[in-house]
Amino acid sequence: MNKNKPFWKTKSLSEMSDEEWESLCDGCGRCCIYILHNEDTGDVFETDVGCKLFDPKKRACTNYANRSKLVSDCVQLTPDNVERLHWMPKTCAYRRLANGKELKDWHPLISGDRESVARAGIAVSPDLIPENEIDNDLLESRITKVR
Numbered sequence: 001m002n003k004n005k006p007f008w009k010t011k012s013l014s015e016m017s018d019e020e021w022e023s024l025c026d027g028c029g030r031c032c033i034y035i036l037h038n039e040d041t042g043d044v045f046e047t048d049v050g051c052k053l054f055d056p057k058k059r060a061c062t063n064y065a066n067r068s069k070l071v072s073d074c075v076q077l078t079p080d081n082v083e084r085l086h087w088m089p090k091t092c093a094y095r096r097l098a099n100g101k102e103l104k105d106w107h108p109l110i111s112g113d114r115e116s117v118a119r120a121g122i123a124v125s126p127d128l129i130p131e132n133e134i135d136n137d138l139l140e141s142r143i144t145k146v147r
């Protein structure tokens with residue numbers, strides 16, 4: 001009797017088709033920026049430095065199919081690992097559903113508009129610095145906020 005309910009309310013993450021799974025990504029781009037961890041406090045800091053494959057204007061990976069081969073530390077989300085990835089943003093749709101939460105109103109599956117993510121202040125800046133334009137030692141000076 002779930003005919004009128006959307007798939008993310010009726011299926012678990014592991015029951016979703018590939019297409020459904022991919023559509024859950026809100027396109028915020030916040031898993032494609034460099035982050036720093038404070039090992040003592042557990043804090044995670046976001047920077048305004050993006051992965052070399054990330055296009056910040058389109059908020060998309062420029063080689064999604066080959067991302068794991070081209071970027072060794074690109075983490076592929078799965079229903080099995082999403083609950084363990086505590087550094088992922090709390091707004092991430094996968095993380096929210098894995099934690100039993102609802103999608104927010106600004107999620108494109110609800111708003112019908114990909115730009116609602118940016119209007120809600122969730123998306124990364126279109127002016128991210130590409131990683132190949134900054135020295136790793138300077139990452140700390142690029143912190144924008146605590147995640």
Ligand code: SF4
Nearest residue numbers: 025026028029031092
């Ligand atoms: S943080 Fe989650 S919702 Fe945002 S781009 Fe990454 S996978 Fe998609």
Ligand code: SF4
Nearest residue numbers: 032051054061067074
């Ligand atoms: S390889 Fe693509 S999906 Fe992976 S972090 Fe970089 S831009 Fe994001």
